[in-house]
Amino acid sequence: MLKNRGITFKLISLLLTGSMLIFALIFKYNYELTKKIILKNAEDNAKHIAAIAVNKIEGVLNIVERINQHTAFYMESVPQTKEKLHVRLRNVIENNREIYGAAISFEPHTIDKELKYFAPYYFRSADTLKYRALGGENDNYFNQDWYAIPMALGQPVWSEPYFDPDAQIIESTYSVPFRDNTTGGRFIGVVSADVDLSWLHETVASVKMFKTGYAFLISKNGTILTHPNKELIMNESIFSIAETMSDKNLRAIGKAMIRSETGFKQIKGFGTTGKSEKLWLFYMPLKSEGWTLGLIVPNDELLSDIITLHEKVIALVAAGMLFLSIFIASISASITRPLRRLAAATKDIARGSFDDCKLSHPKTKDEIGELTSSFIYMKSALREYIRELTETTRAKEQIESELKIAHDIQMSFLQKLFPPFPERTEFDLFAAILPAKEVGGDFYDFFFIDETHLCFLIADVSGKGVPASLFMAMTMTLLKAHTAAGLSPNEILFNVNAKLAKDNSVSMFVTIFYGILDIETGDVVFASGGHNPPLLYRKDTSELIPLECGGIVVGIMEEDIVFDKGLITMQNGDFIVMYTDGVTEAINDLEQEFTEERLGRLITENHDKPISELVLQIIEDVKHFSGTQPQFDDITLMILQYNSKKIQEL
Amino acid sequence: MITALVVLASAALVYGETGLKQASFVPQWLPQAQFAGYYVALDKGIYKKRGIDLKIITGGPENPAAALHDNGTADFASMWLLSAIQARANGKKLVNIAQILRRTSQMLITRKNSGIGEPQALNGKKVSLWAGDYSIQGMAFLNKYDLKVQLVNQSETVNLFMSGAVDAVSAMLYNEYHTIVNSGLDPEELAVFSFYEHGLDFPEDGLYVSEDKLAADSALCCAFVQASIEGWLYAFAHPDEAVEIVMKYMKMAHIPSNKAHQKWMLSKIRDLIIPDNNTAKIGILTQADYQRTAAMLKVGGLTETIPQFDSFYKGCVKK
Structure with a gap:
């Protein structure tokens, strides 16, 4: 389960991370691009709005400029009297509501040689026109900016706006110098008009961008002339605000503003509270006054569309990612669910419970579907196989059990009680058989034909298993049946061969060594049907003599079979070692055979041991020699020792 | 009386x-x-x-x-x-x-870009001084360096200087100097003749x-x-x-x-x-x-x- 979850988790996290990354890059690019476009649009929009306001303000102020320039021209071109000046000033104010007050101020001793100061000044006061003569020891207008600056510069000038404590209003004065053309253009005075700037508040306040965007106006020196926050007006300048906020960038913008530049810049606040906020400032000059209109737009509002858009995009992407997660989860589930089922099925199958394991045929033809199909096929194949195996095993077990019985029966044919004839001291006889796993075909037998003749034989049926076993039983029976007094071993073998070969459709055969001992003389008559020659140990000479005798295997050839007859006489203590090829052809781990030489050596070295011990020792040696190699053939040994002495002693 | x-x-x-x-x-x-x-x-x-x-x-x-x-x-x-x-x-x-x-903090301020780097460079330039006693130090400075300048009466503002109508303006470090800076001229753009530094400390x-x-x-x-x-x-x-x-x-x-x-x-x-x-x-x-x-x-x-x-x-x- 964990592993399956792991696949889903990995898929989701990898795919989501990948798509998030791609999205983030696209989003960032899109954001920057959109922002650029929005800022460009906002700048164009601000420029448009500001231009309207600037034109409106300049439209009003230009009227004042033209009137004053006209008055100055009038002063220069028409000979003046004091009375004419009064009339002119009154007309100017009465006909131009923009003008709060107007003066024509003269240099000392110009229009009137007697007067140091001559400056008639008319101004509005509660809907009436009032007059005041400017100048006096405490009112030296020659030092005033509105007089001194145009005089020094020789050109019309808008003064820095100032607070008029008498009128309680903020004014700016437009002053135009005029000259006496009769005396070569000598400067003789200034025509000035005071403009009440109160209306600027409304005009500038009407300029708005977005929700809380606002406009403000600064003078040539950067002084705030209008601003929604009245506290700032005439008190602060853009530079003092920059200083309060420690904002070098704002100061640089302020300098650009008073240089009459146009721009659109980001600032980090505009006020004296030190509050930091992201704002955008557009500025545009009022060229003839040297003032600058500023338009402030909060970044949030400016970018609110893009922010809203991107919030929506993010929401959509989040939804998309969720959908993608679900999608991936379902895909991964479609992969992992059959896998999980397969895993469970594997466990069931491993337990062998095929019926618990329910795998439905896949609906898809993909790899998982193929795997499932294969698995289902494997399951049914396995089931069939196991069923067959079970049956086979049962059959095999039955056969094995029958074989076991057959084997037991076979073994029961062989005499296992030694010494077999305890009352007979003339000879010792000991035999042992170490059967191979399967039922083999080795056997031995011994019995008295008459009082003095002991028949002994060892045989090895070709092949293994039941046929060999049956063949052995038949051979054994035939051998016993054909053994009769007076018949020599070769005649017996001849007869048995004839019988066996006659009905031998399976071409089985048997090798037989057949001997008859005359226990009185020690003579041994023998014949061999293709069997390994037994070894005769002569005690006197310590010789080991193979008892070879002509003859072929028994049971195959039906006719013209001649078995030779061998004869030896055993002396006291001599013994014959009979064996089957299971002894000499035993294989060791190096695939070497045990060999007759080895057997001979073993016999010679241990000739003085009792024959039972010798038999067991040979068998042990063969087993030891074979090591881990399985025993393929029966190992059968039989030793017959002749003890004539014992008879003499008796 | x-x-x-x-x-x-x-x-x-x-x-x-x-x-x-x-x-x-x-x-x-x-x-x-x-x-x-x-x-x-x-x-x-x-x-x-x-x-x-x-x-x-x-x-x-x-x-x-x-x-x-x-x-x-x-x-x-x-x-x-x-x-x-x-x-x-x-x-x-x-x-x-x-x-x-x-101590005094009175001074004359010029624009660096006007090329007035030393008192002598004020010769022939327009210099605005306050009226009355406030001009005494300025006059003493002009006398000390024997400068012939075009004197202009200075009002309470620095607008004469800001508008370019005069080349040098009287200022207190604590007041007009800062007003000029906060009218858009950086300290680096200003050349200052401090009366204190010129031995005229009153x-x-x-x-x-x-x-x-x-x-x-x-x-x-x-x-x-x-x-x-x-x-x-x-x-x-x-x-x-x-x-x-x-x-x-x-x-x-x-x-x-x-x-x-x-x-x-x-x-x-x-x-x-x-x-x-x-x-x-x-x-x-x-x-x-x-x-x-x-x-x-x-x-x-x-x-x-x-x-x-x-x-x-x-x-x-x-x-």
Whole structure:
């Protein structure tokens, strides 16, 4: 389960991370691009709005400029009297509501040689026109900016706006110098008009961008002339605000503003509270006054569309990612669910419970579907196989059990009680058989034909298993049946061969060594049907003599079979070692055979041991020699020792 | 006339109902941080603590301190040392009871890009000087370097300079210099001729009282001086609060103000009040400073006699 979850988790996290990354890059690019476009649009929009306001303000102020320039021209071109000046000033104010007050101020001793100061000044006061003569020891207008600056510069000038404590209003004065053309253009005075700037508040306040965007106006020196926050007006300048906020960038913008530049810049606040906020400032000059209109737009509002858009995009992407997660989860589930089922099925199958394991045929033809199909096929194949195996095993077990019985029966044919004839001291006889796993075909037998003749034989049926076993039983029976007094071993073998070969459709055969001992003389008559020659140990000479005798295997050839007859006489203590090829052809781990030489050596070295011990020792040696190699053939040994002495002693 | 003054003086120095002595003071200009110590002392009750119920009369062009002092409207006045010496030389019986600004910060400012890097370069240029006593130092500077310039009268603003109508403008470091900077000219764009650095250091604002009033109640005079100095020390220790207080009085007087400028002014004024960082010397007028200043007046032909230092200076803070 964990592993399956792991696949889903990995898929989701990898795919989501990948798509998030791609999205983030696209989003960032899109954001920057959109922002650029929005800022460009906002700048164009601000420029448009500001231009309207600037034109409106300049439209009003230009009227004042033209009137004053006209008055100055009038002063220069028409000979003046004091009375004419009064009339002119009154007309100017009465006909131009923009003008709060107007003066024509003269240099000392110009229009009137007697007067140091001559400056008639008319101004509005509660809907009436009032007059005041400017100048006096405490009112030296020659030092005033509105007089001194145009005089020094020789050109019309808008003064820095100032607070008029008498009128309680903020004014700016437009002053135009005029000259006496009769005396070569000598400067003789200034025509000035005071403009009440109160209306600027409304005009500038009407300029708005977005929700809380606002406009403000600064003078040539950067002084705030209008601003929604009245506290700032005439008190602060853009530079003092920059200083309060420690904002070098704002100061640089302020300098650009008073240089009459146009721009659109980001600032980090505009006020004296030190509050930091992201704002955008557009500025545009009022060229003839040297003032600058500023338009402030909060970044949030400016970018609110893009922010809203991107919030929506993010929401959509989040939804998309969720959908993608679900999608991936379902895909991964479609992969992992059959896998999980397969895993469970594997466990069931491993337990062998095929019926618990329910795998439905896949609906898809993909790899998982193929795997499932294969698995289902494997399951049914396995089931069939196991069923067959079970049956086979049962059959095999039955056969094995029958074989076991057959084997037991076979073994029961062989005499296992030694010494077999305890009352007979003339000879010792000991035999042992170490059967191979399967039922083999080795056997031995011994019995008295008459009082003095002991028949002994060892045989090895070709092949293994039941046929060999049956063949052995038949051979054994035939051998016993054909053994009769007076018949020599070769005649017996001849007869048995004839019988066996006659009905031998399976071409089985048997090798037989057949001997008859005359226990009185020690003579041994023998014949061999293709069997390994037994070894005769002569005690006197310590010789080991193979008892070879002509003859072929028994049971195959039906006719013209001649078995030779061998004869030896055993002396006291001599013994014959009979064996089957299971002894000499035993294989060791190096695939070497045990060999007759080895057997001979073993016999010679241990000739003085009792024959039972010798038999067991040979068998042990063969087993030891074979090591881990399985025993393929029966190992059968039989030793017959002749003890004539014992008879003499008796 | 003298009798009338004495009568006025005794009328002024009466005990109020609160048990405080009533007194009035006029600074030589409109409320600003140049006079922070007095407004702070008033606002923080320091004068009251010293037994004075002080009234600060708003000075300025329409209320010249010297005139208000002369006519007895104000018991105490803040005046320029240069002006006071002249006044005493001309027979006015006023005495210095504390020299508050012990150094000058007056200067001439030019634009660096006008190429005026040394005094001689001012020859033939338009230089604006304030009228009256405020031009004395400027004139002394021009004389020192034997400069022939086109003098232009300077108003209270620096607009003549800002508009380019003059090449050099008179300025106080604590005031006009900063106004120029906050009108858009960076300090790096300005070339400054500091009168102090050019050997023309004349102490500026001092506290004055008439001889008669001092004789009538020297304890009150010294209490006024002590309270004022305490006010200054409080202002230096609490510059933000001091600026708030000053701006309150500025607002009351309908004077444009901004914190940045007043903070600057207070910090620069501090350098003039305690140029040596020794607060024990606040208010002291040294004879050397007096003689140098008076001698300059005589050289400039503005006065014929130099009043005796001992008769002119009756400082409450003695060294």
